[in-house]
Amino acid sequence: MQISLKVNGQEYSADVEPRLLLLDFLRDHLGLTGTKxxxxxxxxxxxxxxxxxxxxSSYILAVQADGSEIVTIEGISQNGELNPLQAAFWEMGAVQNGFSTPALIIALTDLLNRNSNPSESEIRAWLDGxxxxxxxxxxxxxxxxxVAETQANR
Ligand code: FES
Structure with missing residues (x-):
């Protein structure tokens, strides 16, 4: 099946198997291996x-993402710089490994987009997934x- 989607700001079109996972499309077709x-x-x-x-992305078929906009860990930096959460991970010693850190960054960026000052229990609850x-x-x-403190002081 033919799909077209935008990934990290770039348009892609591809002919994919209907059963191909979005995860495998990102990793194997686009070479975006930061998603694990x-x-x-x-x-x-x-x-x-x-x-x-x-x-x-392993719960979604690539064909279901047709017409969508995807951002992976490779696309989350800002103008080639670490985004504020990536920088805070580095500064606070929160980077664990290359396996879980990309997903933590994506999930917690989503949390901060929704709630600029989450409580500790809200952060921990968000990390359930x-x-x-x-x-x-x-x-x-x-x-x-x-990050929440820095944003509040601006
Ligand atoms: S690879 Fe997606 S939850 Fe396991």
Whole structure:
């Protein structure tokens, strides 16, 4: 089936199998390997923005994303610079590994877009869908709070 979609600001058209997952389209067809597959668990490592909402790309067929706008971790920086949350992850020591960090960044950017000053419990609840084995999430929570504080002081 023919699909057309915008990914990280660039238009793509492709002929894909109807059963192809959006995750596999991004990784295998477009080479955007920052979005990770967890091999069938539900860790949410495949999280991307679809039309401005964070979703698990392994739960969506590529054909279902026809006409959509996708943003992956490769497209989330701003003018070649880390976005505020990426910078806060770095500063607060919240970066865990290349597997879960991209999904954490996408999911928490979505949270901050919806709620510019989330409480710790709201941050932790939001992270229900993105599981990282390497973290107690403490520094992740601090990174989100740092962005919220910076935005409040502008
Ligand atoms: S790859 Fe497991 S939730 Fe998407």
């Amino acid at each position: 597959s967890d091999g069938g668990s539900t860790s949410g490592s495949c999280t991307v923005f679809l039309n401005g909402v964070s979703v698990k 993105v599981i990282s084995r390497d973290t107690g999430y403490q520094n992740v929570v601090r990174a989100v709070q740092k």
